[in-house]
Amino acid sequence: MNRIPIIIDTDPGVDDFFCIAIGCAFPELFDLRAVTTIGGNNSTDVTTGNALDILKLLHREDVPVARGADSYLVNEFDEPVAKFHGANGLGDVEIPHSDRQIDPLPAWDKIYEQAKLFPGELVLVTVGPETNLAMAFNKYPDLKQMIRKIVVMGGSLDRGNVTEYGEANIWHDAEAGKIVFATGIPIDMVGLNVTRTAPLKQTIFEGTDDDVREDVKDVIRKLIDFRNGEAMHDAIAISSLVSDDIMIWKDAYTYVVDGEVYNRGQTVADYDAKEKNSRVAVGIHLGAYYKVMKDMINRYK
Numbered sequence: 027m028n029r030i031p032i033i034i035d036t037d038p039g040v041d042d043f044f045c046i047a048i049g050c051a052f053p054e055l056f057d058l059r060a061v062t063t064i065g066g067n068n069s070t071d072v073t074t075g076n077a078l079d080i081l082k083l084l085h086r087e088d089v090p091v092a093r094g095a096d097s098y099l100v101n102e103f104d105e106p107v108a109k110f111h112g113a114n115g116l117g118d119v120e121i122p123h124s125d126r127q128i129d130p131l132p133a134w135d136k137i138y139e140q141a142k143l144f145p146g147e148l149v150l151v152t153v154g155p156e157t158n159l160a161m162a163f164n165k166y167p168d169l170k171q172m173i174r175k176i177v178v179m180g181g182s183l184d185r186g187n188v189t190e191y192g193e194a195n196i197w198h199d200a201e202a203g204k205i206v207f208a209t210g211i212p213i214d215m216v217g218l219n220v221t222r223t224a225p226l227k228q229t230i231f232e233g234t235d236d237d238v239r240e241d242v243k244d245v246i247r248k249l250i251d252f253r254n255g256e257a258m259h260d261a262i263a264i265s266s267l268v269s270d271d272i273m274i275w276k277d278a279y280t281y282v283v284d285g286e287v288y289n290r291g292q293t294v295a296d297y298d299a300k301e302k303n304s305r306v307a308v309g310i311h312l313g314a315y316y317k318v319m320k321d322m323i324n325r326y327k
C-alpha cells in the first residue's frame with residue numbers, strides 16, 4: 027500500500043500531542059508532510075512552539091511546521107483554555123524546547139504547496155479550528171480538486187462541549203467549518219459524540235514494551251493524568267486513518283451552522299440526503315483504538 031501523504035492542522039493541545047505522536051509513529055502508513063498550526067487552545071505563538079517541541083521530543087524534526095492564523099475568520103481568539111490544556115497549552119507538562127525555525131510559508135500556502143505535490147492524494151487531518159483550511163480554500167479555488175479527504179476532529183451529533191450544540195473546534199470558527207464541510211471533498215467527521223466515549227487511562231501502558239523511551243512515556247503519563255483519564259479526542263480522529271475499522275461510520279450530508287445563533291457550531295448530519303459529503307462516526311471499537319495507541323507507544327524506542 028502507498029503511504030498516505032498527510033498534513034496535521036492542529037492547536038497543540040494536550041490531546042493534539044497524541045494525534046501528532048500517532049502521525050509520526052507509523053511512517054509505513056503516513057508521509058507526514060507538515061504540521062500546520064492554529065490558535066484556539068492558546069495563542070498561535072504558543073501552539074506553534076508546542077508543535078515544534080513535540081516534534082523534537084518525538085525525534086521528527088524533519089517535519090516542517092507552518093504557522094497559521096492569529097484570529098478566526100470573523101472573530102478574535104478567546105482567552106486560553108487553561109482548564110483543558112494548562113497554561114502552556116500542554117497540560118503544564120514541560121518538554122524540551124526546540125530552537126528550530128518554522129517553515130517560511132504560512133499554513134494555507136503550505137497546504138496548497140503540498141496539494142500540488144500530491145494532487146488527489148493529500149489527506150488533511152484537522153484537529154483544531156478549521157480557520158487555516160478555510161483560508162486555503164478561499165485563497166486557492168483549485169485546491170478542493172486536489173485533496174483526497176479531510177479527517178475532522180470536530181462537531182458532535184449529540185451535545186457539544188462549549189454550548190449545548192457547539193463542540194470547541196467547530197464552534198470557535200463555525201464560519202470556517204461551514205466552508206470546509208461545503209467543499210465537496212469527502213469528509214470523515216469524528217465528533218465528540220464518539221470521542222467522549224473513549225477514555226485514555228494509564229492502563230494503556232499494560233502490555234507495552236519495556237524498552238519504550240522513558241522521556242516519551244513520562245510525557246504521556248503526565249498528559250493522561252492532567253486529563254484525569256478522559257478522552258484524547260484528536261488521537262481518535264487520526265486513529266481512524268490508521269485503521270478504518272475503528273469507527274462505525276454512517277454516510278450523511280453534513281453541514282455546519284454558523285453565525286451568532288443559539289446553535290452556532292452545530293454539525294447537522296442528514297442521513298437521508300440524496301448527495302452525501304461525509305462519513306460521520308457514530309460508534310467506536312475501543313479495543314481497536316487502544317491497539318493503535320499501544321502500537322504508537324511501542325514505536326518510541
Ligand code: RIB
Nearest residue numbers: 039041042153194195259
Ligand atoms: O473539542 C475537542 C477539541 O477541542 C480538541 O481538538 C481539543 O484539542 C480542543 O481543541
Ligand code: CA
Nearest residue numbers: 039042153154
Ligand atoms: Ca485540538
